[in-house]
Amino acid sequence: MSIKIGILGYGNLGRGVEKAVIANDDMELVGVFTRRDPASVKIDSGAKAYNVNDLSSMKDAIDVLVICGGSATDLPEMTPKYAADFNVIDSFDTHANIPVHFANVDKAAKAAGKIGIISCGWDPGMFSLNRLYAHSVLPGGKDYTFWGKGVSQGHSDAIRRIKGVLDARQYTVPVPEALDKVRNGENPELTTREKHTRVCYVVAEEGADKARIENEIVTMPNYFADYNTTVYFISMDEMKAEHSGLPHGGSVIYSGTTGGNTNADGSTSKVNKHVIEYSLNLDSNPEFTGSVLVAYARAAYRMNQAGDSGAKTVFDIAPALLSPLSGDDIRAHML
């Protein structure tokens, strides 16, 4: 018996979820739900496209609805709404608003007896897990998160809004010296500028003032002003040939200690340093994120089958629930 998955929203992330469902033998894709006219949306795999309003009549046809919307306006409204009828999962990543979003989803999901997993993906998601495991094992240490080298879609969009820009791609790049210090367990204090640089590839309109465009980029508040930013102007051909992918990744590095306590004889035990690092090197950010969502969709289904309900995050979910394999199999092959 397959787990029946619905996808709400068909952008890059929805396509990533689609591929992940196909890659998992215990799952089937019921369909893709869109706010557009379904006849205008071609689903890569040939799955059926529905209008989002069709969801109201498909409550029994879908085990888990994967909501692929934006964190700014879509998810705060959609995830609680659909948690009233479906087990749902999203990748909500507006950090400051997680408590409110969790509370809203929890209320709706508990009332409906459904599971609502929020903020799932790699950050928040796999990176969050690694922060939690490390802090729990070595209390009192310090975690560092580096992103990249990878494409930031938000920063690329910000450049595209500048007058005279035809296309742009922005790579976030960790500063190697900062990474080295953290990996050495030196626990440095790092400013925003010391952690990451930003590298921009820009296609300008014929005759555009490149000096003005570059200046508008590097001085842009929030996005670029606090970083060392490099701008390269390239041709549209080079943009298409060299920068069409959406690679990303990064590292969570945690540095902590054991020992250092006072012994009964008045001596102090030796302080031992430990460094824990979790790194991702991803050819496709949306396909990896989609894969994480689908593994957690399996957990959502199982938790609900076991009678659980309410909002959950990756912190609340036992790892075994993510695997299609039995407890015997995972103990035999992965423990």
Place this chain on the structure above:
Amino acid sequence: MSIKIGILGYGNLGRGVEKAVIANDDMELVGVFTRRDPASVKIDSGAKAYNVNDLSSMKDAIDVLVICGGSATDLPEMTPKYAADFNVIDSFDTHANIPVHFANVDKAAKAAGKIGIISCGWDPGMFSLNRLYAHSVLPGGKDYTFWGKGVSQGHSDAIRRIKGVLDARQYTVPVPEALDKVRNGENPELTTREKHTRVCYVVAEEGADKARIENEIVTMPNYFADYNTTVYFISMDEMKAEHSGLPHGGSVIYSGTTGGNTNADGSTSKVNKHVIEYSLNLDSNPEFTGSVLVAYARAAYRMNQAGDSGAKTVFDIAPALLSPLSGDDIRAHML
């Protein structure tokens, strides 16, 4: 209210657990239990030493008993035995015997209404978690585990048993070329010899036949014969000055793909590669292992308080149960 911890066994691992309990404010160390005469055992922190037979009268004084014994003979007997009276946790690492050990502990713990966590530490333990998460997110990929650079106590002991050897320290070292290939996502087939080398520091007796000792080491079946092994003879002074620690670590590297499926129009979607790496760089193997055991002891206590019982592994335990912080706090600070 503190979680009351008992430690059974006071070698390197027991001392690591002791330091971890001291580092966690929500825990207290009830005492250390030993098969030796307790009067002969000095506990570093000043905690009380008891004879192991005293455990039978202390069922209500201990919330979780951390069993620090060897996997060969101690744990298969002790963990099921004490699971009949206590929530227990061990670091059982004889891989082939995990199914039997799990079944034995499960039976005893279920009958007693207690929790028994087995095979906890970093491998098995944190490394296992990373194998499971990666396989679940990217089905069909391949995991590689590299150990070191670090001291293997079993291999060091094996050298010490050779005639003419006064002391020895064996370092397991990953082969850099193998690590590079795996990190590149090349999915190489690697022999034992291609993955790790073994480097041995040996103090020989005055006048001992060093050529014979070296030959006995490098040809030793199971331990060294399948590896490229280097032997250095050093003085006892150098051994004490340079090789007194028990550093260890390693990496779990997983390489998987997304895409590659056939689309409705007959085309094949692009294959994207993803590499996930989890690495540990530990100054003290037993202190880090002890820290993992103590974080999972907290989970054992909480699961039992919530009415759960039976054998568990790291796979069965939601990450939030490891943290002393509330769900609100971990969502706000680590998600």
